[in-house]
Amino acid sequence: MSIPTQTHRRGSAARVLRIIGGAWRGRRLRFPDAPAIRPTPDRVRETLFNWLAPAVSGAHCLDLFAGSGALGLEALSRGAAHVTFVERDRSAARAIETCLAEWDRERRCDWRVVSADAADFLGAPGRPFDLVFLDPPFASGMLATVPAQLERGGWLADTARIYLECPATEQPGVPANWTHAREKRSGQVGYHLYSRHRGIAAE
Numbered sequence: 156m157s158i159p160t161q162t163h164r165r166g167s168a169a170r171v172l173r174i175i176g177g178a179w180r181g182r183r184l185r186f187p188d189a190p191a192i193r194p195t196p197d198r199v200r201e202t203l204f205n206w207l208a209p210a211v212s213g214a215h216c217l218d219l220f221a222g223s224g225a226l227g228l229e230a231l232s233r234g235a236a237h238v239t240f241v242e243r244d245r246s247a248a249r250a251i252e253t254c255l256a257e258w259d260r261e262r263r264c265d266w267r268v269v270s271a272d273a274a275d276f277l278g279a280p281g282r283p284f285d286l287v288f289l290d291p292p293f294a295s296g297m298l299a300t301v302p303a304q305l306e307r308g309g310w311l312a313d314t315a316r317i318y319l320e321c322p323a324t325e326q327p328g329v330p331a332n333w334t335h336a337r338e339k340r341s342g343q344v345g346y347h348l349y350s351r352h353r354g355i356a357a358e
Contacts, residue, residue, distance in 0.1 A: 175204075177231075178262060184223060186222070221241055227266075240266070248269070279308075285316070316348060316350055
């Protein structure tokens with residue numbers, strides 16, 4: 156299927172993002188021109204990290220469908236203690252590693268990049284994370300299974316916060332112990348923030 160010239164130019168321009176807050180504010184991130192990588196726009200990231208402002212510093216974060224790496228890099232820039240980036244596209248994973256190797260020469264942040272499918276990664280023994288970013292390709296259907304995998308595998312801290320992106324026309328299904336804290340829409344994308352509560356049964 157041919158792509159109109161104007162649309163193609165917009166897609167090409169979107170292969171560069173900038174960090175919008177913290178120690179790396181203003182730095183530009185380049186990532187592969189892969190159709191499955193749909194970065195969270197600047198305005199949405201700004202809103203998300205305003206929501207998360209008290210919770211990012213010192214947090215252990217999981218960027219499960221890392222893509223460009225923008226969410227995890229933004230978290231490190233703002234003082235997260237650790238970020239694990241999981242991305243199945245090997246070229247995208249290498250781009251995140253290259254970026255971190257260049258940016259992190261002085262701060263020595265704690266980070267890990269894993270080139271793996273998200274479901275396979277979650278099948279391994281888990282460790283609890285304070286913040287989890289879930290922004291899978293919309294056509295993948297991963298949001299139907301990943302929230303339950305996070306719960307079953309021990310990947311969430313008792314009071315974890317989970318960020319989720321999905322089509323704006325859909326309301327994601329999540330475990331009963333996730334409370335819907337914030338929600339907004341940007342064009343065709345809906346974005347949501349949940350808070351986990353250990354004392355409520357996860358169904």
